[in-house]
Amino acid sequence: MRRPRTPGTLSRSFAALVLAVTGSLAAGGLVAAPAMAASPVDGLTPQTAAASCWEVKQLQPSAPDGRYWLLTPALQVPQQFQCDMTTDGGGWVLVGRGREDWTSQYQGRGTTAEVSDVVTGPEAFPVRQLSSEVVDALLGGGRVDALTEGVRLRRAKDVGGTSWQETRVKLSKRDRWVWTLGAEHGVGTWSFDGVAGSKGQTNNFGADTVYRRVDTRELEARGYVWGFAYGAGVTGSTSATSHLWSVTEGGTAAMPFTQVWLRPRLTQASLGWTAVPDSGTPASTVKAMLSNYAEPQAWGVTGLANGRSGELNVEVQGFAQVGRTVYVGGNFRYVQKGSAGTERTEQPYLAGFDVQTGEWVSTFRPRLNGQVLALAALPDGRLVVGGEFTQANGAPAPALVGLDPVTGATDTTWRTTVENRISGAVVQVTSLDVEGPWLYAAGAFTHVGGGTRTTPVYARGAARIATTTGTPDVWNPAFNGTVSDIYASPQGDRLYAAGYFTMSNGRVSNKAAAVGTTPDAALALEWSPAYSTADRSGYQQAITEAAGRVWLGGSEHSFFSFDRSTFTRLSGNITKNGGDFQVAEVVGDVVYAGCHCNEWSYSDAYTWSNVGTSWTQADKIGFTGAWDTATGRTIPQYNPVMRARAGHGPWAMFEDSTGLTWQGGDFVSAERAPGRNQWVGGFVRQAQRDAVAPATPASAGSAAATATTSLLSWQPSAGATGYEVIHQDRVVAATASTSYEVPTPATGSERWFVRAVDAEGNRSASTPVVTVRAGELPPPPPAATAVVVPLGSTWSWAFDGVDRGTAWREPGYDASAWAAGPGRIGFNIGGEATLIPVSGTGAKPMTAYYVRTFELPESASRYGSLSLDLARDDGAVVYVNGVEVVRDNMPAGPIAYSTGASTTVSTTYAARTPVSFTVPATALRDGTNTVAVEVHQNQPYGNDMSFDLRLTVRPPA
Template structure:
C-alpha cells in the first residue's frame, strides 16, 4: 500500500492537466519583487520598501503605462535607494525625446569608461516609469550624479526640481524652469540650460556651444578643466575648459502600485502606434539644384511648390537644374520638373519652358496649373498657366494671365488652391484676363476647366496674399494684408465662397492670437483646414490650431531659434508643420521672442508633427535633416503611398543622405498584426498559433503582461489559478487584439498517471467491501500503471491466464490529504478497457461503458472496445472534493471486460484536486 503527499501545482483547461512547479499547497513563498518579468514591481522604490536589503543592480519594473515588464538599473543605496537610471554618458548628449543608444546599454553598463558613450531611455519609457504622474510631482526631482575628478573617484549630486512640468522631456538645453536646484545639498538657481551654485564646480550648463564643438553634456563652469583622453571622466573639447563630466541621470518615482485594469473575458482590442512617417528619409535618386540668378534669403530657394498627380510628383521653384545624385549629371530644366512618385526618377518627357519662378502648383485632373513670376516682362502679364501633365506644354485654349497696372514690379501668383471646379489664386496682381480683363484686388478664382475668371468673386486685399486654402464654404487667406474689402483683416482672413465674398464674422477677425504685438510681423504663411481644425503659422515663429466652427485656440507653439512656419500638410491624422527652425518648439507657448506659458519643450528640426485633433506635439517624430542655407521646407505634400514630400533648400537627410532640394519621409508600420489563435494548454505549457512572421507575443496573466516571448509557447512559473490572454506585437509596437480568456486554475496532483496500485484479477467475487476504506488488500499484487495485458504497452503486466478469463479486475490505492478543505473539485482522468467504475472512500464518482444500476462481479461492459483510440482515450470524471477526509483516502476502481474471451485489459488513472 502506498501513500502520496501532494507536491505539485498544475494548470488545466478542459481535460488536460500539466505539472508546472513542485510545491506543497499552502507553503509557497512569494518571489522577491523585480527579480523576474513575472514579478515585476512598479518602481525601484517599491522593491526597496519591500526588501530593504535589495542591492544595486538590475530589476524588472512594470506599470500600466509601461505596459510590459522591462529591466532597469536601480540604485538601491543612495539616499535610501529606489532610484532608476534613465541615462548616462559623457559628451555627446543629443537630448532628444527618442533617447540615445539602447535601453540595454543604459541598464547593463551604468558606470565606468565603457559607459562614456551616451545612452538614454526613450521619453515614452520614462513616461511609463512615471505611470501618468507629473514630472514636477517627483518629490526628489531629477537627480544628476556627475564625476568631479578625472579618475571618477569623486561624484557630485545635483538635484533639479522642475516647475510646472507635466510630461517628460530630455531637452534640458531648452531651459526648463526649476522650482529648486541643489549641488550636494547647497542651493542653486537658474534653469536646466544653466544652473549656478556660486562656483565653477557648482554650475551645470547643457546648451550647445561652438567652443565645445557643439557637443552637449552636463558641463561645469570655466574653472573646471578636463582632457580629451578617452579614459578621463572629465572631457574637454579643446582649450575651452568647462569640462564635460561623465554623468548619470536618475529619477525616483515612489510608486507602490499601478492601476492595471481587469481584462474582459473576450479580451482586449488591437492597438496601433501613432501613424507617423519615418524619421529617416527614403532614397531620392534625383533632385534639383542651383538657384537661377543666385541670390540669398527666403525668396531664393530651390523648391517653393510641389503637387502630386497620379504617379507623378511635380516640383517647382527657382532651381536651375535637375541632378542625379550628389555628383551625377546636371541637366538644365529650370523652375519646374517632374519625378516618378514611387522611384523618385526624373521624368525627362516633361519639359516645360518657363522664364520665372514657380510659386505654387495645383493638380487639376487632366492638367496641372501653376502660379508664379513667369510671363511676358514687356506687358507685365503671365503668372498663371495650365500645362499638359505628361509633356509640360501649355494646354490649348487655357490662356489666363494676371497683370498689375500700377506696380513696376512683376505681377505674380503666389498661392493656388482648387475647390469645386474653381482655382483660387492670390498674389500681386489687379487684373486677370482670359480675353476681357477683370479688375480684381490681389485675389480671384477661375474655372479649372478653361481658366475663365469669375467676375463676381473678387475680394480686395491691401497687401499680398501668401497662402490660401479653399473649402466648400470658406476660403482661408494669410499674407501681408491688413484689410479686405476695406475692413480690417490682420494678416489673416476667412472669406465666403459666394459671389461678392465677405469675411466670416467672429472667426479670425476676432479670435486669432498673434505671437507678437508688432502688426507688420504677424503675417501668415500657413493657413490650412484639416478636419474640424484650422492650422495657421507664419512670422514670429508660431504654429497654432483653432476650432473650425468658432476659431477658439486649441493649441499654440513657438519655435526658437529660427522658426517662421512656411508649410503644413496632413497625413493619417497627423499635421506636419515646416519651418526654418533647428532647435526647440515650446508647446502651449503664446509669445515671441520670449515664450511664456509653455508646458514643455522638445526638439524640432525643420519639420514637426502634431496630433490633428488635440493639437499636441508628437515628439517621437524628429527627422534628421539639413538645409543648404537653413531655410528649410517651403512646401509639403502627401502622396497616395503614405509618403510626405518636402521641398526647399534641403541638402541632406539621416546619415548624410543627399537631397537635391527636396526629399520624402515615408510611412511607418501602423497596422496591428493578426491575433494569435488557439490559446491552449499543451504538454506543460501555454501554446498558441502564430500570428505573422517576426512577431513577438505578450502573455497576459489576469490584468497585466507578464512575459514577452518570440515563440508560440510559455510556461508560467507561478502556477495558481489565473486568467490568461496572448497578443502579438510587431517591431513597430503595434499590438493585435488578444485571444479570448483561457481560464486556468491551480491544481494538486493526488495520483499520477504512472502511480503504483494494488490489484486483484483472480476471478473471485469480492462483493462491495473491497472498495471501502480499511479493506485489507495486503495479499493483492502490486504494479505500476498502466496495468493490464494484451497491448504490449503495459508498465505493470497482469497475467492474462486462460480463457474464459475473469470479467472483473479490482484496483486500489490510498492518498494522504492533510486538509481537504483547501480543495473544491476532484478531477479523474481514467483509461479503461472495456468499462469501469471509480470510487472515492467507498462512494461512486463515475462509471463508463457499464449499465445503470447495481454493478456486480459478473456484469459485462456494454461494448467491447476494438479501436486503439477508444482503448487509449481518457475519460474525465468530476466530483466534489468534499468526499476527501483528513488523512488517508482510498481510491478504488473495478474494470469490467465485455466478455470472458477478451484479448486485452487496460487501466490507468490520474487524480487531481483543484483549489
C-alpha cells in the same frame, strides 16, 4: 558605485525579448523560462518584476546595485533597468548616461538595454538616453515635478573619473518627461553636493561659474552640442578617455560624463492592476502619423537657379501630382542622383519624379526663366504652374502657365494671364489650390485675364479661375497686400488666405482672412488675430483648416489655431529660436507645420521673443512639428532629424497617391533610421508609420508538457513580430515563438492570454482566456506547427553578376564559397542585418541567389502543408529540394538570370509586409531539406534590394 551585475539567470534568457517594446523580436523558439504563480516581487525575473527600483530596495534591503526587471502598466512588458541601490538609501533608476552630444529628441538615443548595459567608464561616454515615453512609463503616470528628490545628476569632477559630484534639481512645472533641458524649464530648487539654492532655468542654473553650475545650452564654443556642462571656470580635454570634455584642448565650461537618475516610489500594489476579463484584452495601436524616418531616395534637386539664396528662394517650394508623376517646383538648377551628382542634368525650376520609384522623369522638360512657387493638378489632368517667371518654353507667360504633364510643353488650351498694374511691382503667383470647379490663385497681382474673357478682370491678391477653360471669375477679395498662402475649405464655403495684407474689400483682415465663395467675396468675419508681437505686425505665411480649427503660421515664430466659427484663438505655439512658420499641411488627423527653426517649440505660448511663464510644454522641433487637429496638442513623438543647406527648412508639403508625404525646402540630408543619415536633394519623403494591430493569435490552448508544466500554443498572427504572454493581469513574457511553457498549478487553476505585437508597438486583441487547471492532462496535440526557417536566419548568398544556371538550387549543392549572413539581406533599405556591398549608381546584377538547409522535427508524412512568408524586392522564385514551389512578381515561362521582375516593389512595403503562400507538404523530405531562392530586380539600375524568408511546417488540417 561598484560595477553593476545582472541579477538572476532567468533575466539573461529573457533579455533579447524586450525588444518588442522598441523594435522587432528575432524569430526563434522558446525564449523565457516558465512563469511562476504568486511570485514575490524582487525584480530578478520578468515574472517577479517590481514597479520601481525603490520597491526592490524596500522589499530587499540588501539588494545590490545592478539591473532589475521593472513593470508598470504603461511599460506593457517587463524590461531591465539599471538600479543604484546604494546612494542615499538606493532605489534610483538610470534614465540616461554619457558625456557630450546628448539629444533633445523625444525618442532619446539608443535602446532601453543600451542605456543600462554599460553605465560608467569611457565605454559609457557615447550618450544613451531612454525614450521620453519609457521614462514616463517608469513614473507610472506621475508628474516629473512630483518626484520627491527631483532629478539626480551624477557628474565626474576630474579627467580620470575618480571624483564625482551629486546634483539634485527639482523642476517647478513639468508633467511629462522631456530631454529639452536646453529650453526654459523652470527650476524650483537645486543642490550641489548638499549646497542648496533655488530658482533658475534648466538651460543654465547654479551658484557659481565653476562646479556649482549646470549649463545645457548648445553654444558655438561647445560645438553646438549639449551636455551637463560645468561653469566657465572648469576646463576640459578633447581626449577620448577624458571624463571632462571640451571642444578644444583646455576649453572652458567642460562637459562631464554624467548619469541621470530618477527615484519614482512606485509599488506593484499601488499601480492598481486590473484582472483581464475572460474575453481578453482589446487591441491597441500607436498614433497614426508620419514616420520620423525618410524613405530611401536616389534622385533630388540641387543648386540655386536664380542666384539668390534667401529664404524666399529655396530649392523646393511646390508639389503636385498628375498620374504617376510628382512635380517638384522651386529655385533649383539641377536634378541629380545621389550626393556625388551622378547623372546631373540642368533642369531649372521644375522637374517630375515617378511616384512609385522616385526616379527622375526625364521626358518632362519644361523651360522656365524664374522660380516656381506653386503647383496645382486640375481635375482633368492638366498641370498649372505659378511663380515669378515671365516666360515658359520661350514664350511670354508671366507668373502663371498651364503645362502638358507629360512633356512640359505649354498647354495652348489653357491660357490665363496675370498682371500687376501697381507701378513697379513684380507679378507673382505664390499659392494655388483647387476646390470644386475653381482653381484659386494668390500672390502679388491685380488683374487676371484669359479663357473666354476679352479683357482682364480686377482681382487683387487672389482670384479664382474655371478649371475647364482658364476663365477668371469676377470674384475678387481685393487684398491690399501680397498673399503668401491660400487654402480652399473642402466645405466649399471659404477660401482662407495668409500674407502681408491688412484689408479685404475695405474690411479689416489683418494678415489672415476667411473669404466667402459667394460672388461678392465677402469676409466670413472681420479678423485681426493677436499675433506674437504687441503691434500685430507680423506677416503670415501658412494657413489651413481641420477639425473645426483654422491653423495659421507666420512671422515671429508663431503657429496658432482658431475656432472656425468665432475665430477665437484656441492654441498657441512659439518657436523660441530659429524662425518663422511657413507651411502647414493636414494628413489624417494631424497637422504638420514647418519652419526655419531647429530648437524648441513652446506650447500654450503666445508672445515672442519672451515666451513668458504660462507655456506648458517645450518640445524639440526639427524644422517640422506635428499637432493633433482636434485638441491642438503637440505630438512629441513626431521628431524627425533633417538637415538643411541654410537652415530655411520646409516651404512645401504634399501627400502623394501612395500615402507618402513630401516635404520640400533646402534639405540636404535626413535620417532614414536612428543615427543613419542619407542624402536628399531639396525634398524628403516620409511614409505613415504602421498603426494597424496584428491579427489575434488563433487556436490558443494548453497541453501537458511534463507532470509539472503545460504548454501554451497558438497559430502565427499576420503582421506580428512577436507575442506577449499575459498571466492573470499583466504580461510576464515576450517571445517570438508560437508556444510558451507555464507551470501546471498544484491546486486550482491559472488564467493565461496571448496577444501579438509588431515592430511599431501595435498590439492585437488577446486570445480569450486559456485556463490551466491542476490535475488535468489534455490530449496531446498533433504534430506541432514549427518554424523551420525563422526570419533572420543565416543564408549563403551570391550577388556578383554570375549566371548560376540551375545546379545551385539542387540538394547537396556546395555553396561554401558564397558569402553568408542573416536576413534581412540587401542594400539601400535601412535596417539590413546583412548589407550587400554595392558601389556607385550604375548597373547592378539582375539576380541574387540564396541557399540554406533546414531539418524537419518529425517525419515529413506528419505534415500537411508548408507556409512560406517571403519579403522580396522586387520579384522571386523559391525552390524546395530543387522543385519550384513559389513564383512571385515574376513573368510566366522559363526564368533566366537576366529576367526582370514584373513590377517595381516599394522597398518599405516589401521589407515590412512579407507575402504569404501555402505549399503542399509533398515538397518535403525526412531530415534535411534545401530551400533556394532567386530574387530579381525589375531593372538593372535598381537602387535597392531586400530578402528574408520564413518557413513554417503545419500538421494536416
